[in-house]
Amino acid sequence: MMQTVKRNNKGFTLTEVLVAITILTIGMLGALEGLLLYTQYNLNNLCRDESIKIAEQKMNELRNISYTSLTSGSATVTRKIKNFERTFNVEWSVAAMSGNSSSVEVSVSWKITNKVWNHSVRSIINRG
Numbered sequence: 001m002m003q004t005v006k007r008n009n010k011g012f013t014l015t016e017v018l019v020a021i022t023i024l025t026i027g028m029l030g031a032l033e034g035l036l037l038y039t040q041y042n043l044n045n046l047c048r049d050e051s052i053k054i055a056e057q058k059m060n061e062l063r064n065i066s067y068t069s070l071t072s073g074s075a076t077v078t079r080k081i082k083n084f085e086r087t088f089n090v091e092w093s094v095a096a097m098s099g100n101s102s103s104v105e106v107s108v109s110w111k112i113t114n115k116v117w118n119h120s121v122r123s124i125i126n127r128g
Contacts, residue, residue, distance in 0.1 A: 051108040051119040067127040100127045
């Protein structure tokens with residue numbers, strides 16, 4: 001008597017597995033690109049928030065010194081953002097508008113992925 005062998009055809013073929021892996025790989029690469037963009041935008045927003053704090057701090061310093069001591073200048077500030085050291089370049093310029101008031105501009109710049117970003121604050125400071 002001849003025995004019949006039953007074949008179990010309930011599995012996946014090698015071709016189906018390779019196609020599924022290819023589709024999953026493409027999807028994961030897309031998700032990774034999205035994650036990288038999110039991280040870059042998040043870091044840039046954190047740096048912009050920090051630059052606003054630095055500019056406001058410098059502007060308050062300039063407001064609190066005597067009017068005759070107002071001079072232009074620059075400085076470098078390093079802050080830790082998400083466990084990374086970030087360097088911010090701070091420049092301030094003072095321009096006399098009249099005998100009793102001066103225009104003050106504080107500009108903070110930083111660099112992320114070879115692109116320079118900038119935030120500026122302007123104010124008028126009056127004598128006495």
